[in-house]
Amino acid sequence: MNNEELFALFREVVQSIEKRPLEDVTPDSVIADLGIDSLGMMEIVGELESRLDVMIPDDQLVKLRTVADLLGVVQKRLEAR
């Protein structure tokens, strides 16, 4: 899965969880600025883990600040499989 596909999946997951369209979101967006709190992010990460069959350790999850941070960690996990 390339970065664009991963970003599209991220948007899809966020919209299904948050039930609102995500406008103006880019990889550089700060997750908190999208109105997603820490428990919301945990849900999003969990959904990505489930769909892509990867596992992100808790200590990495708590450090994620931007969308790019999150996608980078997921991409690394995908490549490590």
Add this chain to the structure above:
Amino acid sequence: MSTRVEGRGAEGERDLADTRLSLRLYEEYKTFFARAERERRWNPFDDVPWDQIRKDVPEDLALCAETFCAVEAYLPDYVSEGLAVVRPYMGQLWFQANWGYEESKHALSLQEFLLRSGARTDEQMIDLQHRLWVGKKWTPLFRTGRQMTIYGAIQEQATFVFYCRQRERAKALGHETLRVIYDFIARDEIAHTHFYEGVIRVLLEEDREGTLADFALVSRDFKMPAFDLVPDYDQRVMVMRDLANMDRDVFLQKVYFPVLKRVGVTRAEIVSAMRKARDAEQGESSPAA
């Protein structure tokens, strides 16, 4: 252990399960209370070093103490509404009563600190109470005892972390009186967290799927108490977060994940329960449903 009794049928089995749950929850309370009596009792007037109080309290430190007082101002509502949701389980009812007693000492000691240090006047505190109480009442965020127990575990752990950070700041600034107050309060808060966690472990054993569903619900809708009632809440919390260095990472790392770990639930289980709830909601809202 079998709970089946010949001739009693499903109703009898439900009664037995409920009796067993009541007994287990009462045991949790007795353990909590015995330990509190042995190790944790303190007197806000006698055990705090009031003779060491300083008059040069920085405003941000005072604001934090005042905000804790403001949140605790709704204690009568927390107790009365809390009692209503945990009926009919005696262990939880008695815990709620004891919890109210302990929390009242927190508000009282912080208020004494603000007044004795000169950081606030009697008039200012009365004005704040007026703004907190007139026309306002706290109502629970969740409807059932199980949901409120899960909420209690997360909320008390968050409060514990906040108080620990405030304690360190008071210590760094040389405000020994306030450090001791926060030390007593933090000790109480973590004891409350551990009681709630013990109850959650019992509830998980009795009904894991239902308890996980409630965990997911509480996680999705979690908010700190009185967020919508305390005047200038957002600005106050911003100051508190900055001072305590509390950000999003800290909430997951120091509050949420430790609670999950201690009750024996994985993040994957919570996410799975969240997904089930979403699917159920979508099913309910679709025209075919």
